[in-house]
Amino acid sequence: MADRVEDLAHAFERFPGIGPRQAKRFVYHLLTVSQSDRAKLSKLIEQLGADVRQCPECLRYWSGTNTLCNFCNDSSRDDSLLMVVEKDQDLAAVERANAYRGRYFILGGVLTLSGKGQIRERELIERVDRRIKNGLKEIVLALSATSEGEHTADRVREILEPLREHVTLSTLGRGLATGSELEYADAETLSGALINRKEA
Numbered sequence: 798m799a800d801r802v803e804d805l806a807h808a809f810e811r812f813p814g815i816g817p818r819q820a821k822r823f824v825y826h827l828l829t830v831s832q833s834d835r836a837k838l839s840k841l842i843e844q845l846g847a848d849v850r851q852c853p854e855c856l857r858y859w860s861g862t863n864t865l866c867n868f869c870n871d872s873s874r875d876d877s878l879l880m881v882v883e884k885d886q887d888l889a890a891v892e893r894a895n896a897y898r899g900r901y902f903i904l905g906g907v908l909t910l911s912g913k914g915q916i917r918e919r920e921l922i923e924r925v926d927r928r929i930k931n932g933l934k935e936i937v938l939a940l941s942a943t944s945e946g947e948h949t950a951d952r953v954r955e956i957l958e959p960l961r962e963h964v965t966l967s968t969l970g971r972g973l974a975t976g977s978e979l980e981y982a983d984a985e986t987l988s989g990a991l992i993n994r995k996e997a
Contacts, residue, residue, distance in 0.1 A: 802821075802824050802825075802828075805823075805824045805827075806820040806821045806823075806824050807820070808820075809823045809824065848860045852865055852866035852868075852869055853865065854866070854869040854924070855868065855869050855888075855900065855901040855902055855903055856902065856903045856905065856917065856920065857885050857888055857901065857903050858885055868888075868892075868900070868901060869900065869901075873898075874898050874899060874900060875898050875899040875900070876899075876900065876928070876931055876932050876933065877899070877932050877933060877934040877935065878897070878898075878899025878900060878933075878934070878935050878937065879899060879900045879901070879902060879924070879925065879928060879933055879935070879936050879937070880897060880899055880900070880901050880902070880936075880937040880939050881901075881902050881904060881921065881936060881937065881938050881939060881940070881953060882901060882902070882903055882904065882939050882940070882979065883903070883904050883905075883906065883907055883940055883941060883946070883949070883979065884903060884904075884905070884906070884980070885903060886980035887903075887939065887941075887979040887980050888901050888903060889980070890979055890980045890981075890982060890987060891939060891979075891987060891991075893984050893987075894984040894987035894988045894991065895984070895988070896987065896988035896991045897937075897991055899937070900928070902917075902920075902921055902924055902925075903917075904916040904917055904921065904940075904949065904953075905917050907940070907941070907943075907945040907946060907948070907949040908945065908948050908949045908952055909945050909948070910944055910945070910948055914945070914949075916949060916952070916953075918952075918956050921953070921956070921957075922956060922957070922960075925957060925960055925964070926960065929960065929963045929964060933963075933964055934964060934965065935964060935965045935966075935967055936957065936964050936965070936966050936967070937967050937968070937969070937991075937994055938950045938953055938954075938966060938967065938968045938969075939968075939969050939979060939991075940953075940968075940979065941978045941979045942979075943978070946979075950968065954966060965996055966996065967994045967996050968994060969987075969990035969991060969994050970990045970991075970994050
């Protein structure tokens with residue numbers, strides 16, 4: 798007979814940053830809440846795929862009725878700036894800082910020093926090439942201050958090298974501590990890093 802507790806704990810362990818002990822805590826918490834709360838959570842998970850989609854321009858996940866997400870659809874944003882981030886959570890952190898009004902592109906991951914991982918290279922080149930024609934002047938590499946983030950930034954510089962005569966590449970200023978994840982940076986630190994960005 799299947800062990801439901803173990804099965805669900807193993808499912809939670811597949812989430813980023815969740816180990817066996819924390820996964821078990823989730824399961825035992827769910828056992829203490831009402832059946833209606835569990836049903837509500839189950840329904841939210843089930844509807845996630847139906848209601849949330851990827852923006853075809855910046856590739857972030859969002860829910861809405863327009864083809865493009867609210868950031869890509871906002872005509873008041875600065876088309877001369879494109880910020881490249883690793884994941885949706887990083888974009889959300891930058892927006893919380895309220896110091897940037899340009900466009901975004903989500904790489905969808907980082908490259909490790911051992912050669913693992915992948916990023917949306919082809920899509921990035923396509924977006925940048927198209928945006929240059931619409932006035933793009935600067936690409937801000939807003940990647941985490943980790944070895945993987947630095948390695949990924951090096952690769953992005955490499956693939957965008959043929960376009961460097963048209964755009965400036967910059968990186969966030971080092972208000973961010975080395976080794977820090979962008980999504981966990983507070984608004985003031987991120988704002989300072991944006992203001993103090995430098996050419997890459």
